[in-house]
Amino acid sequence: MKAAILKAFGSPLVVESLPDPVLGTGEIVVDVVAAGVLPYAKEVFSGERNYLLTLPVAPGAGAIGRVRALGPDSTRLAVGDWVTCDPTVRARDDALTPDITLQGLSARGEGGLRLQKHFHHGSFAEQMLVPTENVFSLGPIDPEEAGRWCTLNLLLVPYGGLLAANLKAGETLVISGATGNFGSAGVAVALAMGAGCVVCPGRNEAMLEELRRRFDSRVRTLTLTGDEAEDRQRMKQAAPGPIDCVLDLLPPSAPAKAVRAAVMAVREYGRVVLMGGVGMLGGDDLALPYPWIMRNCITIIGQWMYPPEASIRLIKLVRAGLLDLRNWEVTEFDLDDANEAVDQAAAGSGPFKRTVLRP
Structure with missing residues (x-):
């Protein structure tokens, strides 16, 4: 061959x-x-x-x-x-x-x-x-x-994170890295799974506009400033209510503070799934405050790829017309x-x- x-x-x-x-x-x-x-x-x-x-x-x-x-x-x-x-x-x-x-x-x-x-x-x-x-x-x-x-293999990655997060219909989700390749795919998958609102922070204004254009009013975008505290507050303000879940898909080149800004926007008893590459090429590690995690009962999950049955479930979402590969x-x-x-x-x-x- x-x-x-x-x-x-x-x-x-x-x-x-x-x-x-x-x-x-x-x-x-x-x-x-x-x-x-x-x-x-x-x-x-x-x-x-x-x-x-x-x-x-x-x-x-x-x-x-x-x-x-x-x-x-x-x-x-x-x-x-x-x-x-x-x-x-x-x-x-x-x-x-x-x-x-x-x-x-x-x-x-x-x-x-x-x-x-x-x-x-x-x-x-x-x-x-x-x-x-x-x-x-x-x-x-x-x-x-x-x-x-072939888009299935792209979609499987954020889908694995959303399955790990046990995303429920109607919930509010932040996708950190939403303007990237995997992050934008995650927006499509989350909406197909019934997310009530997907908050999309990013610096790429053209891509933020593209997300607004492609999807319905359940997508809410905001431009990051680089100031961790301000960006966290802007994410909370963009959401229609408490943020139930955060999915991080930022690449290795992103700073740890960008991840932390999104992670710490989650509500009490919220869930966080880490799937990105921050720290893989050096730089600061993700430093999350122990008291904040413990007192707010935050669930933090590291997820690499997806469970074996994810492919079958994803194919069903496409066949049902909930996920459109023509995007x-x-x-x-x-x-x-x-x-x-x-x-x-x-x-x-x-x-x-x-x-x-x-x-």
């Missing part, structure tokens, strides 16, 4: 042949039709993000494709079915604390690296080997829309143009824009 391969950090992808995947028990081989390119893929491939990724590798996290071959433990899928491939691969020998690798992207610790040795190559290839439990039926789709369905503009590239796709994703893929490879 043909694949785009990263041989060394900082070097371009090279398109060449790899052996076809060999099917085993508990696995499915998928013909990749469309693979999303992350906006920060260039930072990963350059080594800037210091992700645990064993080279050489065909990168690419998640895909839309069709089933080529099934293992004996698959009872519902059939060859030719349209599926989405979840890149969050979990080890099967510890259900409480499974080691995790993000197929084609990164790993969590030594156990994740061991898992990565087997489920090694990602979706920048004509075929990929995926654990059975990571393949989810989409039902019939228009092949021309496969690239748009995202898709730019597609052939596999031979993988490097151009990575450059496009870095320069031109912002909120509501997706870059996709079509192997």
